[in-house]
Amino acid sequence: MSENWQTMVKDVCARCGNDRTRMMDIVRLVQQECGCVSGEAMDLIARQVDTHRVEVESVVSFYAFLSNRPKGKIVIRLCNDVIDEMFGARRVAQAFEQQLGIEFGQTTPDGLISLEHTPCIGMCDQAPAALVNDVVVTYLSRDKVGDIVSTLKSDPDPRKLVHKLGDGNNASELVQSMVHNNIRRKGPVIFDPLPNGEALKRCLALSPAEVIRDVKTARLRGRGGAGFPTGMKWEFARAAAGAKKFVICNADEGEPGTFKDRVLLTERADMLFEGMTIAGYAIGSDTGILYLRGEYAYLRAFLEDVLHQRRNAGLLGKAVCGKQGFDFDIRIQMGAGAYICGEETALISSCEGLRGDPKNRPPFPAQKGYLERPTIVNNVETFCCVTRILDRGPAWFAEKGSKGSPGTKLLSVCGDCKQPGVYEVLFGITLAELLKMVGAEDAKAVQVGGPSGQLVGPSDYQRTICYDDLATGGSIMVFGPNRDILPLVDKFMEFFIEETCGYCTPCRVGNVLLRQKLQEIMAGKGEAADLDYLEDLGQSIVTASRCGLGQTSANPILTSLKNFRGEYTSRLIEPEKGMKPTFDIQAAVREAAAIAGRGPAHS
Amino acid sequence: MPMSQTIDFIIDGVEVSARPGQTILQAADEAGIYIPRLCAHKDLVPHGSCRICTVLVNGRPQSACTQPVAPGIVVQNDIEKLNNVRRNILDMLFVEGNHYCMFCEKSGNCELQALAYRFGIMAPKFPYQFPARDVDASHPDIYIDRNRCILCARCIRASRDLDGKHVFEFVGRGPEKRVAVNAEARLADTDVDVTDKALSICPVGALMRKRQGYADPIGRRRYDHQPIGSDIEAKRSATG
Numbered sequence A: 001m002s003e004n005w006q007t008m009v010k011d012v013c014a015r016c017g018n019d020r021t022r023m024m025d026i027v028r029l030v031q032q033e034c035g036c037v038s039g040e041a042m043d044l045i046a047r048q049v050d051t052h053r054v055e056v057e058s059v060v061s062f063y064a065f066l067s068n069r070p071k072g073k074i075v076i077r078l079c080n081d082v083i084d085e086m087f088g089a090r091r092v093a094q095a096f097e098q099q100l101g102i103e104f105g106q107t108t109p110d111g112l113i114s115l116e117h118t119p120c121i122g123m124c125d126q127a128p129a130a131l132v133n134d135v136v137v138t139y140l141s142r143d144k145v146g147d148i149v150s151t152l153k154s155d156p157d158p159r160k161l162v163h164k165l166g167d168g169n170n171a172s173e174l175v176q177s178m179v180h181n182n183i184r185r186k187g188p189v190i191f192d193p194l195p196n197g198e199a200l201k202r203c204l205a206l207s208p209a210e211v212i213r214d215v216k217t218a219r220l221r222g223r224g225g226a227g228f229p230t231g232m233k234w235e236f237a238r239a240a241a242g243a244k245k246f247v248i249c250n251a252d253e254g255e256p257g258t259f260k261d262r263v264l265l266t267e268r269a270d271m272l273f274e275g276m277t278i279a280g281y282a283i284g285s286d287t288g289i290l291y292l293r294g295e296y297a298y299l300r301a302f303l304e305d306v307l308h309q310r311r312n313a314g315l316l317g318k319a320v321c322g323k324q325g326f327d328f329d330i331r332i333q334m335g336a337g338a339y340i341c342g343e344e345t346a347l348i349s350s351c352e353g354l355r356g357d358p359k360n361r362p363p364f365p366a367q368k369g370y371l372e373r374p375t376i377v378n379n380v381e382t383f384c385c386v387t388r389i390l391d392r393g394p395a396w397f398a399e400k401g402s403k404g405s406p407g408t409k410l411l412s413v414c415g416d417c418k419q420p421g422v423y424e425v426l427f428g429i430t431l432a433e434l435l436k437m438v439g440a441e442d443a444k445a446v447q448v449g450g451p452s453g454q455l456v457g458p459s460d461y462q463r464t465i466c467y468d469d470l471a472t473g474g475s476i477m478v479f480g481p482n483r484d485i486l487p488l489v490d491k492f493m494e495f496f497i498e499e500t501c502g503y504c505t506p507c508r509v510g511n512v513l514l515r516q517k518l519q520e521i522m523a524g525k526g527e528a529a530d531l532d533y534l535e536d537l538g539q540s541i542v543t544a545s546r547c548g549l550g551q552t553s554a555n556p557i558l559t560s561l562k563n564f565r566g567e568y569t570s571r572l573i574e575p576e577k578g579m580k581p582t583f584d585i586q587a588a589v590r591e592a593a594a595i596a597g598r599g600p601a602h603s
Numbered sequence B: 001m002p003m004s005q006t007i008d009f010i011i012d013g014v015e016v017s018a019r020p021g022q023t024i025l026q027a028a029d030e031a032g033i034y035i036p037r038l039c040a041h042k043d044l045v046p047h048g049s050c051r052i053c054t055v056l057v058n059g060r061p062q063s064a065c066t067q068p069v070a071p072g073i074v075v076q077n078d079i080e081k082l083n084n085v086r087r088n089i090l091d092m093l094f095v096e097g098n099h100y101c102m103f104c105e106k107s108g109n110c111e112l113q114a115l116a117y118r119f120g121i122m123a124p125k126f127p128y129q130f131p132a133r134d135v136d137a138s139h140p141d142i143y144i145d146r147n148r149c150i151l152c153a154r155c156i157r158a159s160r161d162l163d164g165k166h167v168f169e170f171v172g173r174g175p176e177k178r179v180a181v182n183a184e185a186r187l188a189d190t191d192v193d194v195t196d197k198a199l200s201i202c203p204v205g206a207l208m209r210k211r212q213g214y215a216d217p218i219g220r221r222r223y224d225h226q227p228i229g230s231d232i233e234a235k236r237s238a239t240g
């Protein structure tokens, strides 16, 4: 037995070339085979790939899907993010606990099933949802839990949970998933039909500089959220010194409320890979990497197959489309449960087999990225746009949308609306128009851009969705007239505390303190000065944090303070003279009283 | 040095000349302008984690210890807006751990404490978190008291880059992050040596040699008379 696992670990390391930059693959495989990456396994991995044990531990302890302690054969990860809780995830959670006789964070005594919570898994349009190992189960309800548990107990193969397949390629042989696309509106850029390989052939007839010129003329800006001009990024990478360069696609899609890349990955995979290939030609790279979030592991076999078919069709590999001197291929790198790995330098760290810590900038990835080589990182949708730009020409693209934000945008809309799903809209659409389209005209609040974006109310509904006004990577969460705002804000803060990498002080500590104060206010123990406290602390986190996560992590508090101040002030109390409402004498002495065997203190 | 080799820019209204490749913090140090810092150390590669050194570069916040100098930039450092942020970060570090300054062996020589005094902090305004953290005293000559660790990574960098070892590394994520050692659990099981440079580089009382506490009497400790940063500022008053 013990020899078996050692052989297995050695074998896994060997299959990964005993290359420590492939640590993510190594530890994921070991976890898959052994149910965990134990201390002994860490020692052995370190020896095989010539690194230090604590380095391996450092990686394993960073990612939510990796563990140094054994878990159940089946891990149920129930999404407990905002949207799922709105649609009954707590009742579902209780049902799981009752049915299994364990609490979240525990494993059944027979070692079969572990229960865990997880933030958004990109299924907000069909919430509540969970991952059962790699298998997605959607539209959960309390009633369905009994069935799930008994099915798993009789046959521990989570695929048995899928009774009815979803639409589009979700039903394909290699996905076999119950996930629905919920494509509600098709626009000209993404969802118009596209002949496979045509855009690429057009690209290869141009010089790389001309391709970059076209992307610049189209004025394409990154679809991942930040909106950086894509052509400029490519130009930097092309100009950077070095023969080896990399094209990375960011398919980490971790911002709560975003699920449009999920749909692109099944329905527009060719368009995506073609865009990456075009990028490879433009910047002078022969290697592409698709960084796929661990939650989307169920798409991997399908995507591998699309790559395989593209190789067979000559659209990838040596001399792409017969173009001598242009070789390009793409591999898939799996993530393992870490929102921060969507931040491009953290993503690069993860690809390098490290903790998902962001890197110091400069140097920027276009100068020194993956393995210190010039690297571009772009969102899934950005690459799809590139393919369309080469297909229809930059002028066609540039005249769509609004002036500063050409083209269309995919929005993932969820929450209190009649038709949650994916909408391809022209940039410049007002929030009011969108709300009408999705059936949510009575919305009390809309979270634009996910927790890191802004919470806006009706007075902002005439504002437009574009880079210069309300920017979003795609997430639109709608909250109906009866929703209480502060618990939503609290959930968002919980998310950031769960997902901060912890590298820098303001983000690691400040968000915990913000949430504590928010909870005091929610408990009716806040005073007017506490709003200044939130503002001041929030601003410090924004100013001093090292990366985009921390720099936006106070937004739930700061934007709700601005747009929904009444929700705070109505809960404040006027402190009695000389008293601090936050101080709870009973709570403060509870432990001591228990030790001393005394009753509650008199205040 | 020929003119083309210098990069001129402004910090707090003072014209500063730097060499290409220097960080703002290094250039400021040479010019006798003190930018507060904790994780930065002159013998180590920059880490950029404490964020105390945050300055405004042409109005944008950047960590001075990682940001390279560039011609013509305008850097704001000693302004109330930033000093308020710094006080808040210092407060965060105090409440995140358990810092019992009054009987800590590092008192008077501790950079965190000294910075708090420089910024006039008597008690943090944020609530203490009282985390449960452990102490590793397994080694005969060295101990780690994680209660006082501020996660600056100086020990990690020093062990790796100055000692050519890999005794320390961070494990865990977010608020759970902590310094671990390259062994199952105990410092005694690593190849750490009492002469390692990593052991004298901790800014606080987290990584210490045993039997050396309280060696300097009060009044002769490093920061008893002059606030932290005075040595750097002295250069400027001497030249200017």
Ligand SMILES: Cc1cc2nc3c(=O)[nH]c(=O)nc-3n(C[C@H](O)[C@H](O)[C@H](O)COP(=O)(O)O)c2cc1C
Pocket (backbone or CB within 6 Å): A221, A222, A223, A224, A225, A226, A227, A228, A230, A250, A251, A252, A253, A254, A255, A339, A340, A341, A342, A343, A344, A345, A377, A378, A379, A380, A382, A547, A548, A549
């Ligand atoms: C915390 C954090 C998470 C992010 N997550 C994603 C993500 O999941 N997908 C994405 O494309 N960009 C994400 N980004 C933005 C990336 O850092 C980067 O800007 C983007 O991938 C660049 O591609 P684009 O220019 O095509 O948008 C994230 C940024 C931060 C700070």
Ligand code: SF4
Pocket (backbone or CB within 6 Å): A340, A358, A499, A500, A501, A502, A503, A504, A505, A507, A508, A545, A546, A547, A548, A549, A550, A551
């Ligand atoms: S801002 Fe947050 S996520 Fe970014 S480096 Fe700092 S701790 Fe990590």
Ligand code: SF4
Pocket (backbone or CB within 6 Å): B148, B149, B150, B151, B152, B153, B154, B155, B156, B179, B201, B202, B203, B204, B206, B207
């Ligand atoms: S032990 Fe000291 S040097 Fe190491 S990270 Fe903690 S505070 Fe920094």
Ligand code: FES
Pocket (backbone or CB within 6 Å): A079, A080, A081, A082, A083, A084, A119, A120, A121, A122, A123, A124, A127, A129, A256, A257, A258
């Ligand atoms: S799947 Fe739960 S919030 Fe997105």
Ligand code: FES
Pocket (backbone or CB within 6 Å): B036, B037, B038, B039, B040, B047, B048, B049, B050, B051, B052, B053, B054, B063, B064, B065, B066
């Ligand atoms: S000294 Fe610059 S971030 Fe710590």
